[in-house]
Amino acid sequence: MFEHRVGFVSPLDGLNLNQIAPGRRDGSISEILADVLLREVIGAAEYHIDLHAGDLEELLLPFAGYALTGRPTSTGWVRPSRAPTRRASFPSHSRRDDPALVPTALLPLTSHLLPLACCPVPFCSMIAHRATTFTESVIREMTRIANQHEAINLAQGFPDFPMPAPMKDAACAAIRGDINQYAITWGSPALRLAIAEKYRRWYGMEVDPDREITVTCGATEAMAATFLALVDPGDEVIILEPYYENYGPDAILADARPVFVPLEPPRWTLEPDRLRRAFGPRTKAIIVNTPHNPTGRVLSRDELSLIASLCIEHDAWAFTDEIYEHIRYTGTHHSLASWPGMRERTVTISGLSKTFSCTGWRLGYAIAPPPAANAIRKVHDFLTVGAPAPLQAAAAVGMAFDAAYYNHLVRDYQERRDIMTSALTEAGFRFSVPDGAYYVLADFSALSDMADEEFAKWMTRDVGVATVPGSSFYHDPALGSRLVRFAFCKKTATLEEAARRLASLPARV
Numbered sequence: 001m002f003e004h005r006v007g008f009v010s011p012l013d014g015l016n017l018n019q020i021a022p023g024r025r026d027g028s029i030s031e032i033l034a035d036v037l038l039r040e041v042i043g044a045a046e047y048h049i050d051l052h053a054g055d056l057e058e059l060l061l062p063f064a065g066y067a068l069t070g071r072p073t074s075t076g077w078v079r080p081s082r083a084p085t086r087r088a089s090f091p092s093h094s095r096r097d098d099p100a101l102v103p104t105a106l107l108p109l110t111s112h113l114l115p116l117a118c119c120p121v122p123f124c125s126m127i128a129h130r131a132t133t134f135t136e137s138v139i140r141e142m143t144r145i146a147n148q149h150e151a152i153n154l155a156q157g158f159p160d161f162p163m164p165a166p167m168k169d170a171a172c173a174a175i176r177g178d179i180n181q182y183a184i185t186w187g188s189p190a191l192r193l194a195i196a197e198k199y200r201r202w203y204g205m206e207v208d209p210d211r212e213i214t215v216t217c218g219a220t221e222a223m224a225a226t227f228l229a230l231v232d233p234g235d236e237v238i239i240l241e242p243y244y245e246n247y248g249p250d251a252i253l254a255d256a257r258p259v260f261v262p263l264e265p266p267r268w269t270l271e272p273d274r275l276r277r278a279f280g281p282r283t284k285a286i287i288v289n290t291p292h293n294p295t296g297r298v299l300s301r302d303e304l305s306l307i308a309s310l311c312i313e314h315d316a317w318a319f320t321d322e323i324y325e326h327i328r329y330t331g332t333h334h335s336l337a338s339w340p341g342m343r344e345r346t347v348t349i350s351g352l353s354k355t356f357s358c359t360g361w362r363l364g365y366a367i368a369p370p371p372a373a374n375a376i377r378k379v380h381d382f383l384t385v386g387a388p389a390p391l392q393a394a395a396a397v398g399m400a401f402d403a404a405y406y407n408h409l410v411r412d413y414q415e416r417r418d419i420m421t422s423a424l425t426e427a428g429f430r431f432s433v434p435d436g437a438y439y440v441l442a443d444f445s446a447l448s449d450m451a452d453e454e455f456a457k458w459m460t461r462d463v464g465v466a467t468v469p470g471s472s473f474y475h476d477p478a479l480g481s482r483l484v485r486f487a488f489c490k491k492t493a494t495l496e497e498a499a500r501r502l503a504s505l506p507a508r509v
């Protein structure tokens, strides 16, 4: 019988099952630990693990001081012995003095267990605290689960239809034309010029392409670089909730303190007093994402005016995420930087992924007043050097598309939204119809009592439609436990097939 002893040490706050074993959220934590340990590291047929809670109070306390003994099942899952033996009880900190235990940070478990199994070296110092305080992206994880079950992926928001041909041609021409070396760090002159022209044309905004634009690897990098460039440790950043999952880790990486303000269901509106109360002396910035992921809300002129006045009153930044600016069904897209007094305190972030259906190109940008742009450019330079040069050349072609392209984009998305919303209504979901973006955040209470993660997994496996569990859009998972998010940036044929599968849902739950 293989015997191995494992001790757990901090920093592991915020740990959840997903961090321990991405993609395996079935079973108890002890089963998952044992499974990973056995299958990926030790390869043993039987196992014996001592569990110590220590700093993992919340998750492991129920198992503290127990020894698990068992053997893997034929499915690869581990079934611990029926009655784990209660061993010694380990007070929280005693394990550090116990030479028999191998202290280890558990994350990432798969890459650290091998050395752990072989040598008694303390691994706790190998992982920085900040990397243990957030999970891998649930959205991207759901894509992997969807692939595994060959489900229709309405989880991660990427189109399954092609991007515009002229841009593809321009990219190929750029590569063949030897535009394959670094572009200027903050973006090729042609693309920055095209972005500036677009902002003049669409929003009446004068942007200096030489001093105010930084082209980045996706809007994701633009937001992260903006946090790192403008937010100091301890600063507060206001995030409207539910929120796109990246903002949480962005705040953590910058050592900022997120302050969450709810968008109120069912219409996901902003309650003025709650927002006012969130602003204070430590507020450094607010993230303004409109059209909104995951609710599809398009913030109104009044809501943006309130945000603008609070930013001015409290001398705070607005970091906008306008990646869905051209995907709207009703209302107008308002760019906060065009508000009086906001240009000098707004970082306008957007990108090409959604507008030109090219999420894999990773092209985004930040527009900021020169001193801020300077700081963002420096962070961007040392993070990535620059975005792919030939794709920047092709992006400039897309930025010059005329109104016909955008009208077409909206018409197509409207059709997709209508297919999606009728399918969801018919299946028994409750939701507010999105005004923009390409998501529906839907309440499944009328269909099932399962928690969101379980429901999303069940849907992926048994119905063949993958979604994102609602909890991944909330700082407190309980707030999203009755919700799942559907992305409808898919061909009508894909959505019609999804609708057909969803129609079978009420009979199956």
Ligand code: GLN
Residues within 6 Å of the ligand: 137, 139, 140, 155, 156, 157, 158, 244, 293, 487
């Ligand atoms: N923004 C998209 C979504 O919310 C894609 C996320 C991602 O994986 N970068 O699904």
